[in-house]
Amino acid sequence: MENFSPVSALTGGALIGISATLLLLFNGRMAGISGIMNGVFNSPRSETIWRLAFLAGLVIGAFLFNLIAPGFFTMRQGYPLGLLAAGGFLVGFGTRMSNGCTSGHGICGLANLSPRSLLATLTFMAGGIVTVYLIRHALELAV
Template identity: 65%
Template sequence: MENFTPYSALAGGALIGIASAMLLFFNGRIAGISGIMNGVFFAPKNDRTWRLLFLAGLVAGGGLLQWLVPGFNVPRQGYPAELLAIGGFLVGVGTRIANGCVSGHGVCGIARLSIRSIAATLTFIAAGMLTVYVIRHLSELTA
């Protein structure tokens, strides 16, 4: 929390909310990234274009921010690549088990008052808190 600025967090949250609302309003789709990504591979061909454009926009937006504000995103150092790969794999497994990701359940599902999404989001938060505790207090990784 060294560089926390509430204004950038507020702006980012507002942009995510606006993008999610626009996707739901104009396309009738929920902005769950794991579902969008899954659909790139398994949806009918006529349903892939918007998914690819949405994902390309996420990557382009991050690239644009990095270009406009050099040094804005500095990756954490000191974590073994194997641990990062295992963590990424477990996130993927978790999104399949939960039938969605944090963006789908946390942003869109809670806004629709979905009980399943509220339960999933609370589970994500609890798992994240437990993971931070284990990494920071029970393991040798303190970076």
Template identity: 70%
Template sequence: MENFTPYSALAGGALIGISCALLLFFNGRIAGISGIMNGVFFAPKNDRAWRLLFLAGLVIGGLFLQGLLPGFNTPRQGYPIGLLGIGGFLVGFGTRMANGCVSGHGVCGIARLSIRSIAATLTFIASGMVTVYVIRHLLEVAA
């Protein structure tokens, strides 16, 4: 953990928590990104606008931060494109299989003391640990 920045981590966590609370308070919806994204394609037409605006806000917020602090986020280099594609597919598959993602289960579900969400989040963490071990130590891909 050579680049751990507790203040930015705390600020980011607080912003995520506030956005989840605001969405629940004003819209009665859980801020699970995979569910929001899925609803863009499969929800009734009158339920799509807020979803598109929420997702656009995620992208615009990231672009705004990058413009405000140009060196803040540096993408990692040295990962094979095929490995990234497989990883993306597996994340999507796992999200569907778990009926939600880290934002839905880890942030909103645990806050609601959902046993299912706690189990899913522990599974996400364990899977991430195994993945890091395999990528770094067995496949010897750059960190």
């Protein structure tokens, strides 16, 4: 935990909460990224514009932050491409299977006291804990 920063964690959490609140307040929609992304392809054209703007804001915001604070985040190197591809597939599969992603269930669903979201979030967390253990300790792929 040598890179833990409570200020950046609190700031990031507050920004996510504010954006989820604003989307719900002004658009009546939940800020579940997988649902927003899926809606780009499966919604009427009138719904597509705000979805694309939201997703573009995620990418542009990360880009701008990197311009303001270069080197704040460092990319991890040395992971096998097959492992990364398998991880991406499993995340997508899990998102589809649980009818939502970590942002939809963990932020918006828990705020609405959804039992399904609580179960999904506990499952995400358990999967993350097991994955970190396997990658760092069992397979010794991370230093």
